[in-house]
Amino acid sequence: MKKLRPKTIQIYLPAGDPRGVRVAEITTRIVRVIEIPRSQLQDFLKMPEAQQVSLYFLIGELSEAGLPRTYIGQSGNVGKRLSQHNQENDRGKDFWNRALVVVSITNSLTQTHALFLEWFAIGEATKAGRYSLENGNTGARPHTPAPLEADCHEIHETAATLLATLGQPIFEPLSNTTASAGPKELFYCKSSDADGVGEYTSEGFVVLKGSQGRAEVTPSIRGTSNERLRKQLVSEGIMSPVGSMLEFTRDHLFASPSSAACILMGRPANGWTEWKAANGKTMDEVKRQVVSSVADLS
Structure with a gap:
């Protein structure tokens, strides 16, 4: 379990626009990330970093399963590569509206760094499961000398x-696994049509990998957005048939406990009562009623 340490992060606005180009760096590191709205790509092309070797991320519209879409790439001249992605003939990657590029302040990244970082980033993003990756494949691990590989891991960590500071937590696990988060508080949804485990986080409700729900939906949600979302999760491999059930192949974030319960069970559900702590108390008792009682005392 990774221990988090305090950090000082500086965000610079070249044009003074908080919604425009933003440059983020940890003050003690040599790596910076530049966030570029697609509509302001021409401004980035005037910056010296546009000529550098870079790992980059294209970020855009949500997939049908509700995940933000991203493409991870690398280039020896990132400005030129982003310009190619911006062309009309690059239809396969026309989903993006922002790019984030990782460059070295000392301009010391090599093509070998970039190839390893691309391969490693695709694997880590796939494991995290937060984004729908538009990469056609995971690529092959390039031959990387041990000292250079160690540098790459430090670059990736930075x-x-x-990226997370700029609002793109591509590599962060959905579940609370950091040392500072403390013990997990899990909730369970167990019935004749479900055997699920989940976690209530600051972002929503996460159904954990291995949770199982009924394969068929009830008539009450047929033709609804919930049935369409369920089908899309199956189509994208997030839920997979296992016997007479559907199983989550990875952790998946839902906007609410009720949405999570409905998709898991294949029927309308009130997640605040369906999800229960290990002691049998409902989420409503553990979370909402506790908040109400504290508010009454204040």
């Missing part, structure tokens, strides 16, 4: 922190 880039991951900066």
Whole structure:
């Protein structure tokens, strides 16, 4: 379990626009991440970093399963590569509206760094399961000398922190697994049509990998957005048939406990009563009623 340490992060606005180009860096590191709205790509192309070797991320519209879409790439001249992605003939990657590029302040990244970082980033993003990756394949691990590989892991760690700071937690697990988060508080949904485990987080409700629900939906949700979402989760491999059930192949974030329960059970559900702690208390008792009682005392 990774221990988090305090950090100082600086975000610079070249044009003074908080919604425009933003440059983020940890003050003691040599790596910076530049966030570029697609509409302001021409401004980035004027920056010296546009000529550098870079790992980059294209971020855009949600997939049908509700996950933000991303493409992870690398280039020896990132400005030129982003310009190619911006062309009309690059239809396969026309989903993006922002790019984030990882560069070295000392311009010391090599093509070998970039190839390893691309391969490693795709694997880590796939494991995290937060984003729908538009990469056609995971690529092959390039031959990387041990000292250079060690540098790449440090670069990746810095880039991951900066990406999350800029609102793109591509590599962060959905479940609370950091040392500072303390013990997990799990909730269970067990019935004749479900055997699920989940976690209530600051972002929503996460159904954990291995949770199982009924394969067929009830007539009450047929033709609804919930049935369409369920089908899309199956189509994207997030839920997979196992016997007469559907099983989550990875952790998946839902906006609410009720949405999570409905998709898991294949029927309308009130997640605040369906999800229960290990002691049998409902989420409503553990979370909402506790908040209400504290508010009454204040």
